[in-house]
Amino acid sequence: MTLSPEEMIAAIKGKLIVSCQAYPGEPLREPHITAMMAKAVVEGGAAAVRVQGIEDIKATAQAVDVPVVGLWKDGHEGVYITPTPAHAKACVEAGAQIVAIDATDRPRPDGSTFADCVKAVKEANPNALVMADCSCVEDGIAAEKAGADFIGTTLAGYTPSREKTPGPDFELIDQMLAAVSKPVIVEGRIHKPADLAAVMEKGAWSACVGTAITHPTSLTRWFIDAID
Numbered sequence: 001m002t003l004s005p006e007e008m009i010a011a012i013k014g015k016l017i018v019s020c021q022a023y024p025g026e027p028l029r030e031p032h033i034t035a036m037m038a039k040a041v042v043e044g045g046a047a048a049v050r051v052q053g054i055e056d057i058k059a060t061a062q063a064v065d066v067p068v069v070g071l072w073k074d075g076h077e078g079v080y081i082t083p084t085p086a087h088a089k090a091c092v093e094a095g096a097q098i099v100a101i102d103a104t105d106r107p108r109p110d111g112s113t114f115a116d117c118v119k120a121v122k123e124a125n126p127n128a129l130v131m132a133d134c135s136c137v138e139d140g141i142a143a144e145k146a147g148a149d150f151i152g153t154t155l156a157g158y159t160p161s162r163e164k165t166p167g168p169d170f171e172l173i174d175q176m177l178a179a180v181s182k183p184v185i186v187e188g189r190i191h192k193p194a195d196l197a198a199v200m201e202k203g204a205w206s207a208c209v210g211t212a213i214t215h216p217t218s219l220t221r222w223f224i225d226a227i228d
């Protein structure tokens with residue numbers, strides 16, 4: 001789908017984004033399955049989908065009629081979410097209208113900066129937008145200065161900057177909303193509809209839910225843990 005940046009920003013206002021990801025080696029780790037999962041969540045009302053991996057982005061962009069937030073996870077340590085300008089460019093070329101990029105101040109594998117990655121996205125498609133995956137309010141402030149279009153809380157609890165809260169990091173959400181003027185997308189450990197409602201009530205532009213909707217292995221474990 002082709003929306004202008006303004007239309008895309010408006011399209012997700014007050015809405016739910018669903019992250020459709022399976023991890024390497026998992027049974028559902030196939031691009032066509034990701035695309036069908038994305039179609040399924042769009043039928044349920046998702047205003048956008050978040051998808052990892054170039055082949056998954058390509059398959060999903062063809063399958064759904066909502067914006068695709070694309071990212072490329074490379075590795076597991078340090079900066080692994082769309083770590084370099086080359087990764088960012090590839091996400092755009094695969095069909096991502098919004099590219100999610102690690103916006104922490106940790107060193108990137110090729111020595112580039114978050115700003116370099118933003119530039120690569122805009123050069124690849126001037127209408128593509130950037131979601132900054134932040135771990136703390138300082139990341140959000142720096143990402144806004146570097147040209148991010150959305151400020152995400154994705155990495156809160158996954159770096160030494162902040163403790164991992166069991167649910168959404170509500171303290172960070174308050175800090176972020178007070179510190180940045182770009183739309184804030186809350187992501188990370190939104191596990192219940194009530195969490196989502198609380199996050200939106202605080203003033204998030206939109207929110208992204210992954211595990212609690214699209215990761216059956218984790219969901220099964222949650223239930224099993226209740227009887228073990």
Ligand SMILES: CC(=O)N[C@H](C=O)[C@@H](O)[C@H](O)[C@H](O)COP(=O)(O)O
Nearest residue numbers: 019154158188189190209210211212
């Ligand atoms: C930290 C990291 O790598 N987060 C990833 C980002 O794409 C995904 O593994 C998460 O599932 C996603 O952020 C959604 O969060 P949750 O699954 O908690 O609803």
